[in-house]
Amino acid sequence: MLQRLFYLRERQTTLRVELTAGITTFMTMAYIIFVNTSILRQIPGLGSDGVAIAAATCLAAAIPTLMMGLCTNTPYALAPGMGLNGVLTFTVCIGNHVPWQTAMGVVCLEGLIIMVLVLSRTREAVMQAIPLDLKRAISVGIGLFIALLGIMNAGLTHVDASAGILAPGSLHDKAVLLGAVGLAITIVLYVLSVRGSLLIGIVITTIIALITHMSTIPASTALLTVPKFTTMFHANILGALQPGMWATILAFVMSDFFDAMGTVIGVGQQAGLVDDQCKMPQLRSVLLVDGFAAMWGGICGTSSATTYIESASGVAEGGRTGLTSVVVGCLFMLALILAPLVQIVPAQATAPALIIVGFLMLATVTKIDWSNVETAVPAFITIATIPFTYSISRGIGMGFISYIIIMLARRKTASISPILVVVAGLFVVSFVWS
Numbered sequence: 001m002l003q004r005l006f007y008l009r010e011r012q013t014t015l016r017v018e019l020t021a022g023i024t025t026f027m028t029m030a031y032i033i034f035v036n037t038s039i040l041r042q043i044p045g046l047g048s049d050g051v052a053i054a055a056a057t058c059l060a061a062a063i064p065t066l067m068m069g070l071c072t073n074t075p076y077a078l079a080p081g082m083g084l085n086g087v088l089t090f091t092v093c094i095g096n097h098v099p100w101q102t103a104m105g106v107v108c109l110e111g112l113i114i115m116v117l118v119l120s121r122t123r124e125a126v127m128q129a130i131p132l133d134l135k136r137a138i139s140v141g142i143g144l145f146i147a148l149l150g151i152m153n154a155g156l157t158h159v160d161a162s163a164g165i166l167a168p169g170s171l172h173d174k175a176v177l178l179g180a181v182g183l184a185i186t187i188v189l190y191v192l193s194v195r196g197s198l199l200i201g202i203v204i205t206t207i208i209a210l211i212t213h214m215s216t217i218p219a220s221t222a223l224l225t226v227p228k229f230t231t232m233f234h235a236n237i238l239g240a241l242q243p244g245m246w247a248t249i250l251a252f253v254m255s256d257f258f259d260a261m262g263t264v265i266g267v268g269q270q271a272g273l274v275d276d277q278c279k280m281p282q283l284r285s286v287l288l289v290d291g292f293a294a295m296w297g298g299i300c301g302t303s304s305a306t307t308y309i310e311s312a313s314g315v316a317e318g319g320r321t322g323l324t325s326v327v328v329g330c331l332f333m334l335a336l337i338l339a340p341l342v343q344i345v346p347a348q349a350t351a352p353a354l355i356i357v358g359f360l361m362l363a364t365v366t367k368i369d370w371s372n373v374e375t376a377v378p379a380f381i382t383i384a385t386i387p388f389t390y391s392i393s394r395g396i397g398m399g400f401i402s403y404i405i406i407m408l409a410r411r412k413t414a415s416i417s418p419i420l421v422v423v424a425g426l427f428v429v430s431f432v433w434s
Contacts, residue, residue, distance in 0.1 A: 006073055006321040013320045017195075021319025022327020024199045025077050028350045029310040029328075030342045032079045033057050033335060039085045040302060043093045046100040046231065053302065054339055055227040060300040062332035064293035068307075069325030072285040075271060076264070077311045077328040078293045083391065084255060085303035092248060104298040105240030110252040111295025111304060117257070118287045127261060127283065129417035133372070134399050135278040137379035139266035139364045141386030141395050146309055147358025148387045154179025154351035178209055179348035186352035198317050198353040205349035214348075218340040227336040231301025247433050254430045256306055258393035260290045262386075263307045270361055271315045309392075312357045313350075374410065378403035397427035 002008060002015060037054045041047030061079035068076050092098050092106065117123045127135075151157050155176035160167040169176035186201030194200065209215035240249070264286055268274045273282070280286070286307075294304035314324050335342055365383070370376045378399045386395030404424045407416050 002323065005070075006323045008321060008323070011320040013318055015323070017318040018321060018323040019327055020196045020199055021075065021314035021317040021324040022331070024196075024202070024317045024353065025075070025308075025311055025314030025319070025324060026328045026331040027199070027202050027345055028313040028353050029077060029079055029308050030331075030335065030345065031347060031350070032061065032082070033339055033342060035082070036080045036085055036302060039089050043089050043100045043103070046093075046301070049228060049230060051225060052228040052230045054225075055229055055336055056231045056300040056302040058227075058332050058336045058339070059229070059232075060293075060297045060302045060305045062329045062336075064289055064296055064305050065325050065332065066329035067292070068286070068289045069322030069329060071289060071322075072282045073322035074268075074273060074282055074286055075311060075314055075319040075321060075324035076267065076286065076307045077314070077325055078290065078305045078307050079332075080297050080303045081256065081259065081306040081308075083259075084252065084306070087251075087255075088303045096248075098245075099236070099239070100301075101234045101236040102239035102245070104235035104301055105237045106245055106249055106252060107298030107304045108235045108237060108295050109240050109249055109298075110256060111291055111293070111298060113249070113253050114257060114294055115288060115291035118284060118291050121284070123257070123261070123287050123291075124284055125419055126423055127265075128279075129419040129423075130400075131375050131378075131403065132278060133368045133375035133379045134382060134403065135265050136269075136364050136368050137382040137399060138262045138386075138392075138396060139269050139361055140368075141383040142262055142266040142309055142312075142392060143358045143361025143364075144383065144387040145358075145390075145392065146312060146354050146361065150351040150354030150358060152351075153347040153354065154183060155348065156180065156183075174212065174214060175346075175348060178205065178212070178214055178346070179351050181205070181208065182348055183352040183355060186356060190356055196317060198313055198356060201352050202345065202349045205352070206345050209346050209349060210344070215344055215346050217344060224337050225339050233299060234301060235298045250426075251430055251433060252304065254397075254426060255391075255393045256294055256304055258396045259391075260287070260307045262392040262396055263309050263311070264290075266361060267307075267309070267312045267315055269364055270312055271320055273320075310354070312361060313353045316353070316357050316360055374406055374412070375403070377406060394431075397424070397431065400424040401427060 036057045040053050041050050064078040092103050155169040157166050182205030189197035274280045297305040381402045382399030385398045401424045
């Protein structure tokens, strides 16, 4: 049955590999259950019940991820997006005093617009208009971004607030030492070609954390939680349609549109789901599920769900089919009642997996034609700005804008796709408003 559903043999994978990949992906992104809850509970009127927000987060991740696996047969996992949840909380709700129900209406409308763009093939047309080297640069930039996330989660670097710069972590700090030991273990397992090296590294590092009392197993009485769904179905669509919210909707659409696009390209290249021209047969279905996920996040009462770059960790373990996503989705459903158990795994345990994934995704840099300045310079800007601005969409936008400027300077206007001009213009507007 699994062979008929997921074509395991054709994708050169097995049930054990897909299960391992799914568990790995879940463990590297399960932090969103607690991080998203801690951010959204600061929204006035919404944060009175953290259990309900955690349940909404799990449900917003589980349903689209299951759909991704069953409808597209790809190993992408989805969950409420980091970054957008912060904007929703601190800029929209707290900064602009927008009621949380209206904010959720904005999220629903954003997802609906993205779905319309997919159904009208506009989103596919945008992807096809991107020069090949820029597509490859997006993958490399995301790889560096993932590596940066891993290095920071491990504590090997941190933001020095007093100096406003990145500073190295100290091995005198037990958390940093745990991250360094976990990275060493994972690297050894990986270079020895141990099957499931990333997952094994996570497990061993978690055990060390438990032994050294840097993590604890919750008491049996605190293990189970009863899910509450009091945040669902409160999105105020009519309130979000007010002219004063249009700029916010555009900003959300631009960010989610290109964050997901970059992730699909980057992880798809690593998984072998795209050809040499970075084209993917399942692209329309993948983007449609991603659009639904954004709208579903608003329905659940959380920030918009999107395709996660942490999906690359499961792909690095050999995940090649939708079975990986199905495993992730089932684990998010299980987390509805076992959320405290997920907290056993510290950030330092999953950080090494992200660093290794960053290494794997960086390999695409060799395919970029660095002798062609027309695409090489925008490719470099994309690669550099994705990790340094902590934003996939901003890095993509900077790459597009620089490409247009270079082509205009070289008087090659006929070679510029009109679609790319429109998108670059929208990015300019979005950057000015943000």
